[in-house]
Amino acid sequence: MVLYFSGTGNSRYVAKRIGxxxxxxVSDLFERIRSHDNSELRSESPWVVVVPxxxxxxxxxxQEWLEHTALLGNGDIYFVxxxxxxxGNAGKYLRQLCEGKKLNYLGCMAVVMPENYLAMFDVPPREKALEVIRKSENVIEKAANLIKSHSGFPQPDITVMDRVNSGIVNDIFYPAFVHAKKFYATGACISCGKCVKLCPLNNISLETDKPVWGKNCTHCMACICNCPCEAIEYGKHSRGKNRYHCPENGSDEKEG
Structure with a gap:
């Protein structure tokens, strides 16, 4: 079974391709995470977890959802x-997680997709994004073939900087930067409520017909990148910048 979580569509695209x-x-974890549903799941095929x-x-x-949810049946698990x-050195922490859950960790595969983290970076224009997606196809296919053959993913070389980034930088980054204080809605907001529905932490509510952000936030960028009117900003950084949402078919065809 392929499980995925996605804010702007990249991980959903990869999960569906692998599926x-x-x-x-292929199962979306959004509602389970949003509703704190930790009821057990069962799969006779290896588990494949696809996340940003x-x-x-x-x-x-x-991570927290996996820690509190029993994955029964097949004991093998892959991460993409x-x-x-x-x-970075994400594999170290995934191995530890799997050891705690008595699951057989078969590795983690990185798939480079278009940048979507508007809180810190610019996202690429559509043509550039589509080029990145096209280049990802070989890696996605490689991951799928290894899963089909029940082979472990190759282990990447880990640098000192990888260890630092996944360790101390991650520990500092979340409390220091991952919050919703800079999100706000402009006058272009039409009060459609899409941002409310798309927040995996129920952190957004409509007050006087405008979205208001609470204290919980995971910086998934679902609200700002999926707003139909581009009415959500993140401080000054996002002003005038492209928004990103992965096209379902990874092509130039417009989504319906």
């Missing part, structure tokens, strides 16, 4: 992490 290649069920990279590790909200450049 088609290995002919397995947040500060060189898997998102904390996915979408990223803008590197996943």
């Amino acid at each position: 088609r290649e290995i002919d397995d069920e 990279t947040y500060a060189w590790r898997i998102p904390h909200i996915v 992490m979408t990223c803008g450049g590197s996943i």
Whole structure:
């Protein structure tokens, strides 16, 4: 079974591609995480968890969900992490997680996808994003073929900087930077409530027909990148910048 969490569509795209290649069920973790549903899951095929990279590790909200949810049946588990450049030493922490859950960790594969972290970086224009997605296809296919053959993912070389980024930088980054204080809605907001529905932490509510952010935030960028009117900003950094949402088919065709 392929499990995924995605804020702007990158991990969803990769999860669905892998699911088609290995002919397995694909399940979105959004509602389970949002509703704190930790009821057990069962799969007779290996588990494949596809998630974005947040500060060189898997998102904390996915880590916490996995820690509290029993994955029954097949004991093998793979991780695929979408990223803008590197996943650092994420594998160390995934191995520890799997050891605690008595699961057989078969590695983590990095898939470079278009940058989507508007809180710190610029996202690419559409043509550049599509080029990055096209280049990712070989890695996605490689991951799927290894899963189909029940082979472990190759272990990457880990640098000192990888260890630092996934360790102390991750520990500092979350409390220092991952908050919703800079999000706000402009006058272009039409009070559609889409941002409210897309927040995995129920952190957004409509007050006097405008979105208001609470204290919980995972910086998934779902609200700002999926706003139909581009009415959400993150401080000054996002002003005039492209928003990003992965096209479902990874092509130039417009989504319906």
